[in-house]
Amino acid sequence: MKSMDEQMLIIFGASGDLTKRKLIPALYDLHKGNFLPENFVVLGTSRSDLSDDDFRNRVVFNSEFLKDDAENSDATKAEFAKKLFYKDLGDGYDTDFTPLKERIHELNSKFKINHNFVFYFSLPPSIYETVAKNLAAVDLSVEGVGWKRLIVEKPFGYSLETAKELNIGLQKYFKESQIYRIDHYLGKETVQNLLVTRFSNTIFEPLWNRNYIRHVEITNAESVGVGNRGGYYDKSGALRDMFQNHLMQIVSIVAMEPPISDDPEEIRNEKVKALKSLRIMDDEETLFNHTIRGQYTSAIINGETVKGYREEEGVDPESTTETFAAIKFYIDNWRWKDVPFYVRTAKRMPTKVTEIVIHFKPSHHHIFKDQDFDTDNKLIIRIQPDEGILMKFGVKVPGQGFNVERANMDFYYSDLDEGNNIMEAYERLLLDAMQGDATLYARADEVEAAWAFVDPILKYWNESKSAIVHGYSAGVWGPLHADDLIEGRGFWRNPCKNLADEPSYCVLNIKNNGTENL
Ligand SMILES: NC(=O)C1=CN([C@@H]2O[C@H](COP(=O)(O)OP(=O)(O)OC[C@H]3O[C@@H](n4cnc5c(N)ncnc54)[C@H](OP(=O)(O)O)[C@@H]3O)[C@@H](O)[C@H]2O)C=CC1
Numbered sequence: 001m002k003s004m005d006e007q008m009l010i011i012f013g014a015s016g017d018l019t020k021r022k023l024i025p026a027l028y029d030l031h032k033g034n035f036l037p038e039n040f041v042v043l044g045t046s047r048s049d050l051s052d053d054d055f056r057n058r059v060v061f062n063s064e065f066l067k068d069d070a071e072n073s074d075a076t077k078a079e080f081a082k083k084l085f086y087k088d089l090g091d092g093y094d095t096d097f098t099p100l101k102e103r104i105h106e107l108n109s110k111f112k113i114n115h116n117f118v119f120y121f122s123l124p125p126s127i128y129e130t131v132a133k134n135l136a137a138v139d140l141s142v143e144g145v146g147w148k149r150l151i152v153e154k155p156f157g158y159s160l161e162t163a164k165e166l167n168i169g170l171q172k173y174f175k176e177s178q179i180y181r182i183d184h185y186l187g188k189e190t191v192q193n194l195l196v197t198r199f200s201n202t203i204f205e206p207l208w209n210r211n212y213i214r215h216v217e218i219t220n221a222e223s224v225g226v227g228n229r230g231g232y233y234d235k236s237g238a239l240r241d242m243f244q245n246h247l248m249q250i251v252s253i254v255a256m257e258p259p260i261s262d263d264p265e266e267i268r269n270e271k272v273k274a275l276k277s278l279r280i281m282d283d284e285e286t287l288f289n290h291t292i293r294g295q296y297t298s299a300i301i302n303g304e305t306v307k308g309y310r311e312e313e314g315v316d317p318e319s320t321t322e323t324f325a326a327i328k329f330y331i332d333n334w335r336w337k338d339v340p341f342y343v344r345t346a347k348r349m350p351t352k353v354t355e356i357v358i359h360f361k362p363s364h365h366h367i368f369k370d371q372d373f374d375t376d377n378k379l380i381i382r383i384q385p386d387e388g389i390l391m392k393f394g395v396k397v398p399g400q401g402f403n404v405e406r407a408n409m410d411f412y413y414s415d416l417d418e419g420n421n422i423m424e425a426y427e428r429l430l431l432d433a434m435q436g437d438a439t440l441y442a443r444a445d446e447v448e449a450a451w452a453f454v455d456p457i458l459k460y461w462n463e464s465k466s467a468i469v470h471g472y473s474a475g476v477w478g479p480l481h482a483d484d485l486i487e488g489r490g491f492w493r494n495p496c497k498n499l500a501d502e503p504s505y506c507v508l509n510i511k512n513n514g515t516e517n518l
């Protein structure tokens, strides 16, 4: 493990959901795993009037999110809680941060922190710039004696324009090298392994291009609906919530050229080049033919009634926000010319799964007449769950003749000694930022390149009469119309929870309560 400086993590928005649900549990696990430096404290801050003990009770002792696996978990929690402090900011975030600075300096001296501070904005993005400005006003962004880093949460902007404004706003007060834009998919071990699969094996990289790859298919499916985040989601939709960030990050790693080293800037330079090569769709015909959006309607799934999106709390009953998005696109560069990418993301699908399927071209000359597309080679990279990699290839069916059927070659993370102990994304990302490693964080130009691709789609969906919102019954693989998108390439691979299971094994018992016509 890399060495780590003594430091303080200052969380803005510490009274909120993310702090309790993700950040503190990640820090607790890092504490249990002895990953935190000896001199380390967390200072939570927000407008809520809490004492140190109130904060500790809220996020540690009374939290349902800490994993209680240790025998002496009470002692472990008490030891961890000693590192947590809280400072009430008063009525708002646009205020003089001098009292906050005094508390930071008091803890800095007491715990010998050496002025190394990580600021975490777990806040609505609309106030990021204000908070950055107020930190800078009391010199808390200034490096020299100790370093200063800033982690910002998603969503990073609402459009290309707002993302640019946010970048400019933050860069007035913090240098780009100090800013860490979190994308929790980059914290997933399996996403990082994409780099290793591609660039540490001689068997894949020579084939990873238009000469051998027929198309690339990426599915991100969730079985849940919007839950209690309807208010946020209804203003966001699947394209902003998942596609612009997490899926564009995955696409950039699948498509990038080999970096010259594992230096963060080298990797991010290549990712941004891939994102800048995305063919922007700006004519109505292409947008109509290459994009599909949908919204789930109510259904009875395995005997239980599931609400339609428009009945969810916080959602406009006439909402046209998409809970399903499927996009076909091209990457205009030497490697990917004419190779279509099909990417979809959705809520209320039959199962929770994220996977990348590399569909290789059929052999140039078909010697065996019974070989069809189904026996073409596929490399399936499973991001979650049942994490692993599966290669489908043709083998001879024993017996007379040369009949070909599919066989699997597979690898599962659970087979590795470390495989059942994979770090949670937030643990990994916090640890990296604490060590000053920005490889798994998105750079300003990456975020803007992804928005440049997504913006015209959003504009088309919002403004054009031809942009229909298709209904789909909760529990199915999206609108039927989505099959038209991939037509000519076979079908979407509608995967099961288990990587090796054939898609047809995993069908839910659904009675459609609602309607597919919105
Ligand atoms: N929760 C999650 O699972 C995820 C969250 N995120 C992102 O993380 C960030 C924090 O999310 P989350 O904790 O869920 O958000 P919350 O809505 O719980 O807000 C966090 C804190 O910000 C303060 N706050 C909320 N609204 C305002 C406002 N209008 N003006 C000023 N302060 C406000 C509140 O603190 P107080 O009133 O005490 O000052 C609140 O406790 C957001 O950017 C979100 O998009 C990203 C991925 C997942």
Ligand SMILES: O=C1O[C@H](COP(=O)(O)O)[C@@H](O)[C@H](O)[C@H]1O
Pocket (backbone or CB within 6 Å): 184, 222, 241, 242
């Ligand atoms: O960022 C988000 O991600 C989650 C899905 O994350 P996963 O790690 O469970 O795949 C999604 O539910 C949420 O809507 C989105 O904001």
